Amino acid sequence: MIRIPCPYCGERDHSEFTYGGDGSITYPALDAPMADWLEAVFERENVRGLQLETWHHVMGCRMWLLVERDTMTHEIHSVRAAHTGLAAVLEEKS
């Protein structure tokens, strides 16, 4: 079982979370060229190693998190709130 240290709830089993997906994707502006959308929606680096990804603490605080995890060893390297404003507040406090 992967254990994810949620910044709100503490360390929990990954089965409390749902996996979002590749967290390195940023969606382009609505009127951006089609090619940019194509890339954001369909193309993936599919890293073997450290990757940024989103997880939702759906059985806990229900917050979305940005997690750095190794896709080969499953080791978690960092966790922060996905919402940049919340992340900033939390990180200032600690």
Add this chain to the structure above:
Amino acid sequence: MTRFSAWSVFRNGLTGQKDWDRQWRDAQPEKQYDIVIVGGGIHGLATAYYLAKNHGLKNIAVLEKGWIGGGNAGRNTTIVRSNYFRPGNREFYEHSLKLWENLSHDLNYNVMFSQRGHVSLLHSPGAVDAAARGYNTLRLTGSDAEIWQLDQLKQEIPHLNYSANARFPILAAAVQRRAGTARHDAVVWGYARAADSHGVDIIQNCEVSAVLLDQGQITALETSRGRIKAGKVGFSVAGNTSRLWDMAGLGTLPIESHKLQAFVTEPLKPILDHVVVFGVGGTHFYMSQSDKGGLVFGGDLDWYKSYAQRGNLPIAQDVAECAISILPCLGRVRLLRHWSGVCDMSMDGAHFICKTPLDNLYLNAGWNYGGFKAGPGAGWYFADLIANDRPHDVVADHDLKRFERGVNLDERGAGPDPKLHG
């Protein structure tokens, strides 16, 4: 190589089975090949076989980093069926199923293909209607399909959980009788042996670590057994496709690598004659009984991206719950083993058999967790692509640019999220 026949089995019985030949050569790498296929799973081996057999090509090698069949070919739950509906997928899987039906004869190797029928349980009137629509499509396009109402289902498989109090009571089943299972190792060995007899070099312990390029062409592959020059190259490496793609400097792909587990119980007396599938409320569970008596279970992906060939425990629990909910009599049966394989999950759940931005590189990938049944067909069409340098009509939409054209071959209608396709 000795052909297997009733006579050869009898004769070797008389001499204590000591006189069998090696089934294929332990080929050493040459410096150069006209065609190099990377990946010694079913797909790579089948491709090499059909390149030689259907197209008369020579000087072909299959490079495998470990041992052949050590990847998903040897890890899957061996379900073979053709009940796919999207144009392109429909013809492709039906062709593959037809190849399966004659494969043991064609390869002169018993792949133990058992057409025991594939029974998908249906739990709501809506599901029955949807299945009827799908199965009409199958019948109208030259395949077989049946809907079994409850009375027939009870006759065929009497010991399922038919309780009216079940969380999801069973209403009917969608059935493909020509579907079934096969012996995974035998398919790998059969293709290897047949390809080898056509002169294909099957080179194990040969990991490709770099791709050498010159002006939009691959010139050679750097491997753990030295540099190998190549005329044409085919990638057929399932869950490792993005790794090879990266070595070729080609950037991103509409693929993510996820792992899927399989489970086998202790051996039992014969208890289940069919492949039974239970999928409701997003779950996905399938089981069959192997010839050794073990019940083989499969479920969903582990839900997060992974290159690790080991599975997690929450899925073991989900799968066990599904098994008990449809066959409660398994309550005391113990699981013997579970394992996992890394699947090349694509953005729409369909495959790629296509040309690439490099002139002499061809791609066979995006098999999700359905590539075992596809093995013969994929080898057939991939060989056709490599030999003729153009895709066959059946795989014309199975290219990397289909999303750009707005084409999604999405059987489940799940959208562009690889983990949701099965």
